[in-house]
Amino acid sequence: MNTSLNSTDLAALSPLFILLAGGLIVLLMESFAELWARRYSFGITIATFILAIFAVIKAPVSQNPLLTMWLNYDSFYQFFTLFFLLIGIASAFLSAAFFKKNEATHGEYYFLLISAVTGLILIAAAADFLTLFLGIETLSISLYILCGYMKRWQLARESAIKYFLLGSLGAAFLLYGIALIYGGVGSTSFSTLLNSYHALQSSQDKMLFLSGIAFVTVGLAFKAAIVPFHVWAPDVYDAAPTPVTAFMSVGTKIGAFVAFARVFLIALPQFDPLWNEGISLLAYPTLIYANFVALRQTHLRRFFAYSGISHAGFLLIPLAVGSASVLPAFIFYLVVYACATFGAFAVLAFVDKGSEGVRLHDLKGLFYRSPWLAGILTLCLLTLAGFPPTAGFLAKFYIFKAAFQAQYYGLVIVGLLTTVLAAYYYLRIVSAMFAEESEEEGVVARSYYAAVIGACAVAAILVLSIYPTPLMEYLASWS
Amino acid sequence: MPTLLFLFLAPLISALLLLILPFSGRPLKILALLLSLIPLGTLLIHHTDILGAQINYPWLPQLSIHFHLSVDNLSLVFLYLTAILIPISILAASSEHVSYPNVFYGLILLLEAFLIGFFTAADLALFTIFWESMLLPLYFIISLWGGEHRRAAALKFLVYMLAGSALMVAAVLFLYATANTFDIQTLIQHAASSPYAPWLAAIFVLAFAVKTPLFPFHAWLPDAYCQASTTGTILLAGLLSKAGIYGILRIGLELFPQYIQAWSPLLLGLAIAGVFYGALAAWMENDFKRLIAYSSFSHVNFILAGLFVWSQESHSGAIVQAFNHGITITALFLAAGWLATRIGSTSFKRGSGIAQYMPQLCWLTLFFVLSSVALPGTNNFIGELFILFGLFGKNPWLAGVLGLSIIFSVVYMLRWMQKMYFEEPHLIEAHGSDIGLKELLIAAPLVALILLVGIYPDSILKYSEPASEFIAHANGESA
Secondary structure, eight states: OOOOOOHHHHHHHHHHHHHHHHHHHHHHHHHHOHHHHHHHHHHHHHHHHHHHHHHHHHOOOOOOHHHHTTBOOSHHHHHHHHHHHHHHHHHHHHHHHHHHHSOOOOHHHHHHHHHHHHHHHHHHHBSBHHHHHHHHHHHHHHHHHHHTOSTTSTTHHHHHHHHHHHHHHHHHHHHHHHHHHHHHHSOOBSTTHHHHHHHOOSHHHHHHHHHHHHHHHHHHHHHHTOTTSOTHHHHHHHHSOHHHHHHIIIIIHHHHHHHHIIIIIIISTTSOHHHHHHHHHHHHHHHHHHHHHHTTOOBHHHHHHHHHHHHHHHHHHHHHHOSGGGHHHHHHHHHHHHHHHHHHHHHHHHHOOGGGOOBGGGGTTHHHHOHHHHHHHHHHHHHHHTOTTSHHHHHHHHHHHHHHHTTOHHHHHHHHHHHHHHHHHHHHHHHHHTOSOOSSOOOOOOOHHHHHHHHHHHHHHHHHHHOOHHHHHHHHHHO | OOHHHHHHHHHHHHHHHHHHSOOOHHHHHHHHHHHHHHHHHHHHHHGGGGTTOEEEEEEEGGGTEEEEEEOOHHHHHHHHHHHHHHHHHHHHSOGGGOSSHHHHHHHHHHHHHHHHHHHHBOBHHHHHHHHHHTHHHHHHHHHHSBSTTHHHHHHHHHHHHHHHTTTHHHHHHHHHHHHTOOBHHHHHHHGGGSTTHHHHHHHHHHHHHHHTTOTTSOTTHHHHHHHBOHHHHHIIIIIIHHHHHHHIIIIIIHHOHHHHHHTHHHHHHHHHHHHHHHHHHHHHOSBHHHHHHHHHHHHHHHHHHHHHSOOHHHHHHHHHHHHHHHHHHHHHHHHHHHHHHHHTOSBGGGEEOGGGTOHHHHHHHHHHHHHHTTOTTSHHHHHHHHHHHHHHHHOHHHHHHHHHHHHHHHHHHHHHIIIIISSSOEESOOOSOSOOHHHHHHHHHHHHHHHHHHHOTHHHHHHHHHHHHHHHHHHHHHO
16 A cells, blocks of 8 residues: 655645644744734734635645545535635634734634634544544634633633533543444444445444444534533533634534534435434424523523524434435535624624623614614524525525425424524514613724624625525535 | 516615615605606506516526516506505605614615515515515514504514414425425416315415404504504505415415315404404594504405405405505505694594694595595495405305494594594694695595596406406316
């Protein structure tokens, strides 16, 4: 076997190298030249991400078995790598807006952000359970630190520890599941998984494999915050700095679902109806519970935790369907969700109050203070609520149609009924923005960083609402 | 550009222009008015030439949704109603009372675009998208520019509407499964073959019944009508209720005739109960805006009664009456709005004998009231006569009972006129004087239409009759 890497292989790996280099530069700069770090780490981070985007687009596909054993170079990888890099850029912008208001060191922060994005990319590229685990852990460990990044905030440490403990529990489940799967089929590679499962003869091996799958599912459900594995999410989201909350509600959520898609939609499509049954049993409580609890939230970061859980419920619907044909609907939903959530957080960055975050009554009268901000937030919330004619409706419709064709009528009906609740709690926020009586004269800070993200999110939502066909076609063309 | 596409895009683009352009005050209102007249002008120029016009673009091929609009006789009646009422609702707004006029006029034109799309949609998914979309501009119009409790009323309105049509998407998907298309014309032949057809019919009827509203689904109505500004009330009463009626005609009677026919006793019973409930509630009111709101509710249920009677005459009458009700209720709310701004309240107690102070407003209101109580020679007489005629052919007793409701409407309407305009002259406070030329000019088209339809009913019957024939024809084939 060829054990050396040629230049093509290195070029294929270049996005990861660029992220590594960028991350190291930022970290070293923080250690040796703090003043520089303060000034330039944001710029270096953005440059790193942009360079990586170019690298992903230009990079050749490596055929070297040394790499393909661990990493996939398919369109799924390419799409999600770009997507995650864009998420990284958006998070960096929101973080810059945050650091304008809150005093803290910058270098480690951006290093951790870059590492988290690297973890996400590894998840998307994973061709083996070990790469997947590596990606998830790189992501999680960076996030444990990021959650407690504001060391002086009262709840930050508590929530970081909570996240760390429950997260390691999730990781343990995942790793144990991988071990069991390996015990069952003798390999951790995705490419042979389906065939070796079908080739399994003894019921003992089958049992091993299936319990391994169950553990992996639980581990990923922890990361995706699916009821009943969601308990960490509200507290952690609430106590983390707002840009980290934004990154978690988009990046982590999507990362966990990409892992689900990698394993269960691409590697093991409909391997056993039992699994699909199980996922649909998770979807019901997730949809119902999250939507009911979200009705009563007044802290926006906590609110977005529940809103994120309810969207996870929606994303479980295509997983329950479980065939590769739902992938376009699934990814389209992720894209719309990411745009709308980032747009909403961009607006929250303007009214954010550090450790307190944003409460519902901080938004009171926002329309009269700043009609543009209120307009952006309204559009994003309506998209999250799935209101036509926004892209949110199309995304939900796409998922419902896929679920419908697979005859998951119950999920469609519960999903539709919960959208009524969702409409109520998203519109409650909208309604607050249009209230005249603002209790305190909330000053809206100026922040060009957040404004850029808000404008991009709005543009993306508008394009996706009016003519999403190119994206849908592209997604359908390779999945 | 095809005329139909222009008809849809003109208000949409106008709405965006109004949001962006830096006009304000009077020039803005004039600009909004001119832009809102474009659809009416287009309709008048093409008039019957537009019948049969179609546009069909594959908008979202992955979702099998086509941007398919088409115009038939039924659509044309409702298109005219929309095109006439939107400019009047713009004129009804007093520019000094509207904060953020750009947003206000933009939303009205956005609503116009959605309504035009809705009344011409030939694709069931598109129909659903427009059906839900039109709620948004209305929600904001009520929520931002209305009475003291407007935000609660707007939220209640929206949640009711969404709850009513929550399952519509599921029903649409079930219908899709019968023929693998969303095309309404194709579905006419296949709708009955769905195993769940009665459930689907019930879901659609519920959605339309909440929006119109049919008794007893009207709990949102008093608050929404009364808290909205005059413009908002005109849009709600004149146009939104017509969307429900159009839905029953387009989907209920064309797709599910056998079920509407089978449920006719129940639905007719509810509608007649609604007629009397509305009339009695109006009779008890001491607030003239609420009185007109209940009278609108009563009359709308009269129209629904016409739809649920299984005869071609009453269907034709209901279509005519839908148009007439739109015109008359707009006129009444307009006149009531002028009175309210002049006496500073909508309560009966704020004045009497106003005819003394404002003779022109009094005579104008009296004319509209007489049209509302179906005086021969006015528009409502024609429509109600047709409905009663159709009902008489089926059940003379019921026709007699329903006929009584016209007497009721005379009683409550004239009670209002009597108490406020006649009796002892006495005013608590007065802002401004009698209506002038401007108001008379705004009212003139309404007066003209009331008389035109009343004296020369053929002007509208020539569209409503082919439409009802088409329904009868469609039923003949599918029954």
